[in-house]
Amino acid sequence: MRDWPQRLQKHYRRWQWHRRGKLVSEWPAYLADRQKKTRDERLEHYFAAGTFDPQTPISDVPLVALDVETTGLDPSRxxxxxxxxxxxxxxxxxxxxSRYWTVKPRRRLSDRSVIYHRLTHSDLANAPRFNEIVGEVLEQLAGRLVVVHxxxxxxxxxxxxxxxxxxxxxxxxxVDTMAIEAFHHRRLTWLQRLRGRRPVSLRLHPSRERYNLPPYQAHHALVDALATAELLQAQVARHYALDTPVGVLWE
Amino acid sequence: MDIEQLEIRQHMAQFAPFEYLGDEWLDQVATRVEISYFQAGTDILTLDQEVNELCYVRSGAVEVSRRSGQLFDRLVEGDIFGYSDIMRNRRVRFPVRAIEDTLIYFVPAELFDALRADNDDFADFVETGGDRLKATIDQQRSDNQMNSTRVRRLIRRKPTMVDIQTPVGEVARRMREDNVTSVLVLSDEGEEANGPRHFMTQEGQVRRLAGLLTDRDCCIRTLAENLGGETPVGEVMSTSLITAPSDASIYDATMTMLNHNIQHLPILYRRRPIGVLELSDVMRYETRSSLYLVSSIFNQSGLAGLVRLSGDVPLAFARLVDEGADAHMIGRTMATICRSFIRKLLELGEAELGPPPIPYCFMVLGSCARDEQTVFADQDHAMILDDSFVEAEHDEYFQSLARFVSDGLAACSYPLCKGDIMSTNQRWRQPLSVWQGYFRDWIENPDPEALLHSSIFFDLGYVHGELNMLENLQGLISRLAPRHPFFLAAMSRNALNRTPPLGLFRTFILEKDGQHKDAIDLKRRGTAPLVDLVRVHALACGSSANNTIDRLKDIADTRLLPEGVNDRLRYAFEFISMVRIRHQALAIESNESPDNRLRPDNVESHERHNLKDAFEVLSHAQKFLKFRYPMPSTSSRGRGR
Incomplete structure (x- = not known):
């Protein structure tokens, strides 16, 4: 296991832990605490909606798929x-x-990321800043369990x-559809690794292919959100019972 | 509209019935769908469940079963289901289950109802299953100008008309003044004003269209016969008038001229002549290689020239397909070309062997007679001889003539008939009375086994010689057939021998028993059983038409088929024929020899849906046939005689 990438080792350990029946149960307490301490009205409103008891069956929970496109991979820059x-x-x-927002970035857009998600400088020049739309976004997320890839x-x-x-x-x-995918499709035995078998791709669209989901145009926040929603439906249909507690799936 | 909805919209817009929708309605649909994923093996709709949504297969595959659990249908990407239940009582009649991992789009029933109310094509599609075909066929038809344009468009001036007593010299001067190459000859003889040639002139007089005189007639029938300019036109005009109605398509009119080898065609509105169509008008209107081909066949002086021309036939065929001609037009053109070859060969044969000792009629059978020929069709023909036939005296002549035609056709890439249904076979080269005997025997003492090989004789097409001999046989058939239930039952039994598959599914043909095949013979499993089926109905209603579409028109005048079935059969037939034709054209273009075996991977997905619908129409019609012409009990057997 030592030759695995750091991130996969982490996933592996976490799923081991899930399988022992332990649930990630701190979330309701954390959110309640944040609701008390926050000074922002929009955040307070969001936290007030709370979250679900970790034992709630996944089929009873309203969900919302979320996808953000960014100028790069480093949250600090x-x-x-x-x-x-x-x-x-x-x-x-x-x-x-479904809802979709474009957001004016804090810093200038690099040319590389323009190619990546097709949003141009002028598209974003007139877009609102994050603080102008965060209220609307949180309104959509409130009372629902967020699903991302x-x-x-x-x-x-x-x-x-x-x-x-x-x-x-x-x-x-x-709920991370990639982590679910990693858990179910990336566990290679030492024999398989010895034989040089490459682990499967966990990116959104290759993952969807494994469930016979149609190809969509990638790297658009809304299309990817829809793609993620479909993927979760497929994953649950294939790997889980409908009464699986949300606590097993979220992180 | 958001890009996510564009994904949905783009996909749905490719498939019927959503492809008929205007942009605004499509937007509506795309923004209001709900999506759900079903793993292979899970139920999507269960029996008697309430349905409030139309279901659209976005990816994957589902299986529709009957109440009994029997496989009813399999649907793939772009198919819809659940809609017939919405229109009925909103309860599921046929349960649906995912057989692959499947993504379904749900369209709410209110929106579905609004779409039906607003868009006739959409409504037609969902209300009558077979109408996906109708839309496709209508589309193909409107794409083709020559087929849809009426012949009256080419008539640019009134016909020059002269009285039957007018001297030819004066007629010639009128032709010069009016700058025309033909005149219509009128008479006021005949008291009955209701004869087929009588009409009311614009001045209100009742006249009769007596004949036609062309510039060529002036030359050949007048000058060449040493007649002077004072001869009344009535004595030199041609009286065997072929005409066409003004609402005939240009294509039909052209084919009429080519089939009768004439250059001038009077065009009638009701019964009044409104002009004369010349072949050159049509040529000017639209240059088509197949028309040139036919006229060049007539201009050849020997077999070598015909053989050379025959190389152009597949090209003409491929070009017709390219230009968007429909199956009906292509079949007719190919049959006309074939008949032209035969007619020319007979002409050459008669020139070599001398004039025939007794009158005869040369006929074609099968696809050529039905005007449904494709490329490289086998030759099927026969000869009716006059009853004065004496074998010892005359047969040598006709045998040589038959051999000349048959060998000539073979040289022109029309292979010999494997069943030996050719006039070279003495059995099919007989006097009229013997032919009458054949037909009486087939109809009055039907034996399904024997009829299996002779159904082709119920498609008789005229090529050359005495037309009335052929008409005599056709009359006999249409008189006898409807009165012989045993014969009809035997014919319909044979028509059920070949059945269509359930449909095309992915990369294979799905048989009704659930088996997979990798190719389908479009003729054996599609067009041929349809032709057989329509033939039985046509015989039952005494129609003497040969063409399947014409037969269907005759059948439509009776009450033999339930309402709507007739149209659906026509669309199914045109569609399967067209797929077959396109399949062959594709082979010709890639220099392969065309066949009838279609492989599903060569079929576009929307065509796949249509083909499936067409097979379904055929399948239903076969079931109806079984029930419509049952084997009568023995006691009723004698009644027809």
Whole structure:
């Protein structure tokens, strides 16, 4: 196991831990605490909606897929350029309820990232700043369990943006479809590794292929949010019972 | 509209019935769908469950089953289901289960109802299953100008009309003044004003269209016969008038001229002549290689020239397909070309062997007779001889003539008939009375086994010689057939021998028993059973039409088929024929020899849906046939005689 990348080792340990039946149960307490301490009305409103008892079956929980596109990968230097959310449940994804925002970055856009997500400098020049839309975004997330593909980007960038504009951290429970994918598709036995088998790709679109989900245009926050919502439906259908407690899935 | 909805919209816009929607409605649909994922093996709709949404397969595959659990249908990307239940009582009649991991888009019923109310094509599609075909066929038809443009568009001036007593010299001067190459000859003879040639002139007089005189007639029938300019036109005009109605398509009019080898065609509105169409008008209107091909066949002076021309036939075929001609047009053009070859060969044969000792009629059978020929069709033909036939005296002549035609056709890439249904076979080169005997025997003492090989004789097409001999046989058939239930039952039994598959699914053909095949013979499993089926109905209603579409028109005038079935059969037939034709054209273009075996990977997805619908229409019609012409009990057997 020592030759695994750092991040995978972490995932592996965490899933080991899940399998022992332990639940990540601190979230309700943490959010309640934040609600008391926050000085921002929008954050207070969000935290007031709370979260779910970790024992709640996943099929009973209203979900929302979230995707942010950024200028780069480093939350301290790069910033958010667009946010897409798609509310859904395990049964249905109502497309009409999706929302999308472009966000003016804190720093100038590099040419590289323009190619990446097709948002140009002029698209973003007139876009609102993060603090102007954060209220609307939080309204969409309130009362729903957030689903992302790869926790780090969404969690760290939202947190960094909140610290910058609101001077407060913004953390909440997330279900990570990539972690679920890593757990179910990346556990190679020592024999498989000995034979040189490469681990499968955990990126959003290759992961979707494994569930026979159609290819979508990648790197648009809203399309990726929809793609993530569909992926979670597929993952739960394939790997979990409908009454799986949310505490097993979130992190 | 958000990009995510664009993804949805783009996908749905490719498939019927959503492809008929205007942009605004499509936007509505794309913004209001709900999405859900179903793992392989899970139920999507269960029996008697309430449905309030139309379901659209975005990816994956589902299986629709009957109440009994029997496989009813399999659907893939772009297919819809659940909508017929919305229109009925909102309860699921056919349960649906995912057989692959499947993503479904749900469209709310209110929106579905609004779409039906607003868009007729959409409504037609969902209300009558087969109409995906209709839309496709109509589309193809409107794409083709020559087929849809009426012949009256080419008529630019009134016809020059002269009285039957007018001297030819004066007629010639009128032709010069009016700068025309033909005149119509009128008479006021005949008391009955209701004859087929009688019409009311614009001045209100009742006249009769007696004949036609062309500039060529002036030359050949007048000057060459040493007749003077004072001869009344009535004595030199041609009286065998072929005409066309003004609402005939240009294509139909052209084919009429080519089939009768005439250059001038009077065009009638009701019964009044409104002009004369010349072949050159059509050529000017639209240059088509196949028309040139037919006229060059007539201009050849020997077999070598015909063989050379025959190399152009596949090219003409491929070009017709390219230009968007429909199956009906292509079949007719190819049959006309084939008949032209035969007619020219007969002409050459008669020139070599001398004039025929007794009158005869040369006919084609099968696809050529039905005007449904494709490329490289087998030759099927027969000869009816006059009843004065004496074998010892005359047969040598006709045998040589038959051999000349048959060998000539073979040289022109029309392979010999494997079943030996050719006039070279003495059995199919007989006097009229013997032919009558054949048909009586087939109809009055039907034996399904024997009829299997002779169904082709119920498609008789005229090529050359005495038309009335052929009409005599056709009359006999249409008189006898409807009165012989045993014969109809035997024919319909044979028509059920070949059945269509359930449909195309992914990369294979799905058979009704759930088996997979990698290719389908479009003729054996599609067009041929359809032709057989329509033939039975046509025989039952005494139609003497040969073409399947024409037969369907005759059948439509009766009450043989339930309402709507007729149209659906026509669309199914045109569609399968067209897929077959395109498949062959593709082979020709890539220098392969065309066949009828279609592989599903060569079919576009929307065509796949249509093909499936067409097979379904055929399948239903076959079931109906079984029930419509049951084997009668033995006691009723004698009644027809």
């Amino acid at each position: 790069d910033s958010i350029v667009s946010i897409g959310v798609q509310p859904f449940t395990l049964g249905r994804i109502p497309v009409a309820q 790869y926790t780090r980007i969404e969690r760290e960038f939202l947190n960094a943006a909140a610290k910058h504009y609101l001077k407060e951290p913004l953390l909440f429970p997330l």
